Amino acid sequence: MSSAATGMELVDLSIRIPLPGTPRRWVYPARDISLPFHAGSITAIVGESGCGKSVLALAAMGLLPAGTQTSGSIFARDIDVLAATESELRNVRGRGVGLIPQSAATHLTPVRTIGSTMAESLAIHGFPARPIDIAHLLRTVELDAETARRYPHEVSGGMAQRVLIALTCALEPTILVADEPTSALDADTAALVRRQLRDQANRGAAVVLITHDLVAARAAADHVAVMYAGQILETGPARVALRAPAHDYTRALLAALPENGLIPPPGTPSSLVDPHPAVCPWHQRVGVSCSAASLSAVGADHLVACDSAARC
Numbered sequence: 536m537s538s539a540a541t542g543m544e545l546v547d548l549s550i551r552i553p554l555p556g557t558p559r560r561w562v563y564p565a566r567d568i569s570l571p572f573h574a575g576s577i578t579a580i581v582g583e584s585g586c587g588k589s590v591l592a593l594a595a596m597g598l599l600p601a602g603t604q605t606s607g608s609i610f611a612r613d614i615d616v617l618a619a620t621e622s623e624l625r626n627v628r629g630r631g632v633g634l635i636p637q638s639a640a641t642h643l644t645p646v647r648t649i650g651s652t653m654a655e656s657l658a659i660h661g662f663p664a665r666p667i668d669i670a671h672l673l674r675t676v677e678l679d680a681e682t683a684r685r686y687p688h689e690v691s692g693g694m695a696q697r698v699l700i701a702l703t704c705a706l707e708p709t710i711l712v713a714d715e716p717t718s719a720l721d722a723d724t725a726a727l728v729r730r731q732l733r734d735q736a737n738r739g740a741a742v743v744l745i746t747h748d749l750v751a752a753r754a755a756a757d758h759v760a761v762m763y764a765g766q767i768l769e770t771g772p773a774r775v776a777l778r779a780p781a782h783d784y785t786r787a788l789l790a791a792l793p794e795n796g797l798i799p800p801p802g803t804p805s806s807l808v809d810p811h812p813a814v815c816p817w818h819q820r821v822g823v824s825c826s827a828a829s830l831s832a833v834g835a836d837h838l839v840a841c842d843s844a845a846r847c
């Protein structure tokens with residue numbers, strides 16, 4: 536790992552998943568991604584739907600689909616997750632890397648009460664929890680103790696999301712990956728979740744916030760990485776990159792916010808199937824010639840991809 540303060544680091548990470556039903560064709564959700572996630576900070580990964588954000592979350596947990604091929608590394612707690620054995624991964628998951636998954640409700644066991652699922656999960660990771668501990672955890676996400684006696688189908692999607700957040704945070708993971716943690720929540724609960732993520736960063740976790748919501752990223756994150764078609768096009772301090780962006784894709788995402796007139800990004804999202812290695816998908820989408828140069832510095836800790844001539 537390059538620095539003691541790095542909680543997780545992606546190094547030259549590429550991932551390809553077999554395209555279902557078509558031999559020898561591949562989906563490329565990550566291409567040549569190098570990205571640090573600093574301990575004590577929240578890093579947002581933003582980008583349109585389908586650009587590969589959730590696949591990165593699964594990769595960090597060692598949960599890529601069968602048949603997936605990877606190159607490069609994902610260093611988490613000094614282990615390369617991509618090279619780890621299943622027993623090493625069992626040690627990494629939970630207290631090394633905690634994942635708050637997209638659609639959390641489907642991750643609770645349907646035939647067991649929420650309290651027993653929480654108690655079992657905590658015990659597996661070495662935290663024996665009494666009912667009073669479960670009640671306390673539920674209160675941290677503003678759920679009452681009685682929620683422990685309910686079954687998943689008896690609570691709303693937002694409540695299930697809060698249960699998963701309480702459970703994941705209770706393990707105090709070194710790296711906390713939250714995949715769209717607020718998309719199913721009302722504004723008050725979303726603010727509560729953002730406070731939880733900040734608390735986790737303050738105790739030293741490297742927090743990864745995956746979201747398509749730039750307003751949420753700007754409100755919550757210290758650093759941001761802007762992803763398009765499996766590549767990082769811009770990365771830097773959130774207050775810089777999401778206020779004075781250097782890449783035209785980041786500008787296009789910001790233009791789509793209500794405050795900026797809801798102008799959708801031009802063209803249609805690029806396919807991730809067998810992309811041309813020497814063509815930049817974003818600039819191809821907008822009809823500008825660009826050879827997809829690697830990231831270069833435009834300011835302190837602020838990196839941007841693409842030929843400068845290609846930037847609109």
Ligand SMILES: Nc1ncnc2c1ncn2[C@@H]1O[C@H](COP(=O)(O)OP(=O)(O)OP(=O)(O)O)[C@@H](O)[C@H]1O
Nearest residue numbers: 552562564583584585586587588589590600747807
């Ligand atoms: N198990 C899988 N098998 C085949 N392709 C997959 C699999 N999982 C993801 N993909 C493909 O990888 C690409 C990236 O998907 P991913 O879910 O990571 O996007 P995302 O940026 O998280 O989008 P969203 O915001 O909609 O969740 C998509 O083209 C998707 O179809």
Ligand code: NI
Nearest residue numbers: 815818825841
């Ligand atoms: Ni480009």
